[in-house]
Amino acid sequence: MMLVLCxxxxxxxxxxxxxxxxxxxxxxxxxxxxxxxxxAVKPAPAPAPKPAPAPAPKPAAAVAAPALGPFKLAxxxxxxxxxxxxxxxxxxxxxxxxxxxxxGFGTDYLKNYGGEAAFTPSNGMEIKIDGGAxxxxxxxxxxxxxxxxxxxxxxxxESNQEKILVYxxxxxxxxxxxxxxxxxxxxxxxxxxxxxxxxxxVHEYRAMEMDQETHKVKLKKGKNLILIxxxxxxGEYQFMLRVVGADGKEAPGITVxx
Numbered sequence: 283m284m285l286v287l288c289x290x291x292x293x294x295x296x297x298x299x300x301x302x303x304x305x306x307x308x309x310x311x312x313x314x315x316x317x318x319x320x321x322a323v324k325p326a327p328a329p330a331p332k333p334a335p336a337p338a339p340k341p342a343a344a345v346a347a348p349a350l351g352p353f354k355l356a357x358x359x360x361x362x363x364x365x366x367x368x369x370x371x372x373x374x375x376x377x378x379x380x381x382x383x384x385x386g387f388g389t390d391y392l393k394n395y396g397g398e399a400a401f402t403p404s405n406g407m408e409i410k411i412d413g414g415a416x417x418x419x420x421x422x423x424x425x426x427x428x429x430x431x432x433x434x435x436x437x438x439x440e441s442n443q444e445k446i447l448v449y450x451x452x453x454x455x456x457x458x459x460x461x462x463x464x465x466x467x468x469x470x471x472x473x474x475x476x477x478x479x480x481x482x483x484v485h486e487y488r489a490m491e492m493d494q495e496t497h498k499v500k501l502k503k504g505k506n507l508i509l510i511x512x513x514x515x516x517g518e519y520q521f522m523l524r525v526v527g528a529d530g531k532e533a534p535g536i537t538v539x540x
Contacts, residue, residue: 347405350421351539352455355525355532358427362492363532364465364524365427366452366508368540370403372419373437373448375411377513381487386447387471387513399478402507403451405540419451421540428490430520431512439519447513453505454525457535461500463528465493468512468521475509477502487515492522505539 356365377386392401395409403419410416420436422429431448432439439446466472466482469490474482474497481497488494512521525533 349405349453349539351453352537353423353539355536355538356427357532362427362524362530364526366454366523366525366538367425367427368421368423368538369429369450369452370405370419370540371422371429371431371434371437371448371450372403372407372409372417373431374417374439374443374446375448377445377447377515379445381515382485384445384513384515386445387473387485387511392449398473398509398511399475399480401478401509403449403509419449427524428520428522431514432519442516443519444514444516446519447511449509449511450521451507451509451540453507453539454501455505455537455539456501456503458503459501460533460535461498462533462536463526464497464499464508464523465495465526466497466510466521466523467492467494469518470515471513472521473511475507477506485513489518490520490522493524501536 351368353368355363356367357363358365375386375389375391377384379385390398391411392398392409395401405419405421407419408416409418418436422434422436424430424433429450431437432441437448464474464476464481466474466484467490468484468488470487471485472482473480473484476497476499481499482495484495508523510521510523512519525536527533
């Protein structure tokens with residue numbers, strides 16, 4: 283019995299040695315795996331930068347409407363000649379105070395646009411008034427010879443509206459240098475500039491009549507800018523302007539643009 287047990291133990295030892303001798307590579311692989319450092323994990327590539335947004339397009343500059351013309355000088359029912367019937371008109375502007383101290387007459391409402399003397403209007407040009415309101419120079423043509431401001435639709439003047447003023451402008455296109463007379467009638471007063479020069483300043487409260495003032499002017503060949511500022515206290519509100527020779531007849535070779 284003892285002999286049998288000894289033989290069995292010996293066989294177990296021999297089998298274990300054979301198994302260990304047969305797998306030396308497995309041990310080496312395991313040991314190598316334990317000793318080898320872990321492979322470094324590469325970071326994900328950074329995302330490509332987004333392209334900068336395209337700049338917003340600049341708003342297009344306002345383009346003035348083309349001037350209208352040429353127009354002929356007009357005549358009235360009595361065959362009196364040389365009236366300017368086509369104008370650019372902007373308003374209304376405030377004319378506060380009581381006569382004779384209405385302050386709008388002496389206020390330069392075009393100061394932010396070069397000032398009254400240096401100002402050049404254009405069809406559709408917007409003028410901002412202190413306080414946020416704005417008005418535009420827009421064309422108007424009378425069917426007669428008098429510019430009655432209550433008939434100018436874009437001015438939106440209410441019946442018997444008081445203490446206001448407007449600016450009117452046009453160009454006299456002369457075929458040559460020439461001496462003319464610019465004759466004005468107004469209700470109420472006015473300031474008149476021709477080619478940026480102050481020609482007249484009439485601060486009166488009156489009814490309109492034809493040719494209340496006569497201004498002798500030398501027009502240059504080509505376009506000559508006329509700018510007139512007419513104020514209103516109370517009552518009717520209008521003016522007329524005509525371009526004639528010394529004989530009171532229409533000055534030849536002149537057309538009107540507005």
